[in-house]
Amino acid sequence: MQRDRRPSDQTLSVLLALAEDPAQWRHGYDLCQQTGLKAGSVYPILIRLADRGWLETSWETTIPAGRPPRHLYRLTHTGLDVAMELAANRAPAARMKHARLRPRLEGTS
């Protein structure tokens, strides 16, 4: 049974980082750097977000020679709605910090 709990601060950080530019596909390490969280924290969060259907994942299609394709992430519409709702419920100061949040344009890939 999936429990409906308020996301942790770390989960919120990842959600907000992804929501800053919802159309943009992101890499795991970039999210670590942006949120200041370690990989050991970010990946469990990404796994849980994907399990909940809040995260869309994809593999790189254009791969430079000599390295494996990287995994890409962006929020689903549900995930984006959740992120925006959580951002709106934050303290005013925090809301100002994440004022750049903008909805993904319909039809963007």
Add this chain to the structure above:
Amino acid sequence: MKGALDLPSRLLAFAARRMPPSRSEWGATMLAELAELQDPRERWEFALGCTWVAVFPPGTGGLLQTMKTTMITATLVSTVLVAPLVYLELRYGTQNYSRFPYALFTILWVVPAAFILAAAPLMRAVRAGKNVLERPGVLMVRVVFLVLAALFWTGFVNDQMPCFLGVPNCD
């Protein structure tokens, strides 16, 4: 792929191969991301964090799986900690005594196991990004127990070390 065969890559690849099928894609994900990193320190930090995720992937087996993993970890860690002391006792200590001190080694084994069982929920909470300060009373009790257990075990080992090493007339 630069650094493909270095230790961080090997460590993470080893752990990723053991991920449950439902999570194996995430193992490949983390390996691919590691391949992007050039700085050795960053590679180690990233690989260690991801290895932890690969060994203990979230939400793969529910509470029973979590309990099983914790019990196995506690058993293994306690055994690894106590095994060298048992060796010393058998090699040197029993020269002075006729009987193997089973009770003493049981205590030495149980304390680290209890430590891990008590620490595991805290570790899981931190790893899951939960706020461990939400219940300060529980956290305080747990931390006090962990500190006392660690102090007791190290003090006990320190006190008994001469006996393990076969020093005559130790107690």
